[in-house]
Amino acid sequence: MEIAATIAEFRQARGRLGRLGFVPTMGFLHEGHLSLVRRAREECGAVAASIFVNPTQFGPSEDFSRYPRDMERDLALLRAAGCDLVFTPGVAEMYPPGSLTAVEVTTVTDTLEGAVRPGHFRGVATVVAKLFNIVQPSCAYFGQKDAQQCVVIRRMVRDLDMPLEVIVCPTVREVDGLAMSSRNVYLQPDERQAATALSRALDAAAALYKAGERDAGRLRQAMRDVLAAEPLAGIEYVSVADPELLSELETVSAGALLSLAVRLGRTRLIDNIPLPG
Structure with a gap:
């Protein structure tokens, strides 16, 4: 090399x-x-x-x-x-x-x-x-x-x-779902445990979509609900957006991008999943 x-x-x-x-x-x-x-x-x-x-x-x-x-x-x-x-x-x-x-x-x-x-x-x-x-x-x-x-x-x-x-x-994840990131090294042990809320929030919204929900507002709320249940998580944004223009959607279609940004102590993490289609 x-x-x-x-x-x-x-x-x-x-x-x-x-x-x-x-x-x-x-x-x-x-x-x-x-x-x-x-x-x-x-x-x-x-x-x-x-x-x-x-x-x-x-x-x-x-x-x-x-x-x-x-x-x-x-x-x-x-x-x-x-x-x-x-x-x-x-x-x-x-x-x-x-x-x-x-x-x-x-x-x-x-x-x-x-x-x-x-x-x-x-x-x-x-x-x-x-x-x-x-x-x-x-x-x-x-x-x-x-x-x-x-x-x-x-x-x-x-x-x-x-x-x-x-x-x-594709995003590479830890066994508990946390997206791998160089910034994960900043996390304190309690913050590291709390960080799984990001992938769990995305999974909750994706499960609603799989069950037939197409209202983007309800998918955003599902993500917020999971994050709000984690005391250490400070929400910066949750999004359900067009995958090419990144404008927020009202009605979800295949390929839409679910994404979020969260602060855990001094550490800021992002994650996302595209909906299948």
Whole structure:
């Protein structure tokens, strides 16, 4: 496995590879990330990953400075998963002094995470566009857990005619249903137990849909009821939205996206499931 800290080093190594799958990450890897690496290897033959905690997608009151980092551990996990090439740039490499350009996707960034975290998706779209330009992947792999991010990136790729395929893979969960996330390490033991309320809330709404309920308001209320029963859970939003535009629905149809954001102590978690269809 090769490791490149600069764009020039990465491009030189990239030239020795053909069809390439790409997994962009912010590090502190878990099984969700590694499942993307393995799928990229199966489908593309060669795989590259990036480890970069992107400062432009964090708000001033968010956790950039304390976001978990362990480069040595991450590199060992990527090597074991069969990664061929890892890009590990510093902030100055990705955002040289005097940088003036940003990428902004509109409309689908106005709701959910975009409403709660102003500027977040501007940072996401910019860094992902830069990474795609540097890596030149055939396919890029993302997890369903960050559903709105996936919508934004797919839209950016389509609108800017980027020559790659964005592949969204199922959320990987702990045995008790909690979606794997690098931020789970922040949870205290009681908060970790309470965090199962997120998946239980989504499951409750999905069960109503399976039983024939099509009123989106009732599905939202089902999620709120489960979360309200957990004293440690502070609800930021619950949503039943169109899967492409992310606008809230009144009547649910197949493929609708159930999503939520919850605070447990100092930790903010998100989760979602698309309804079958």
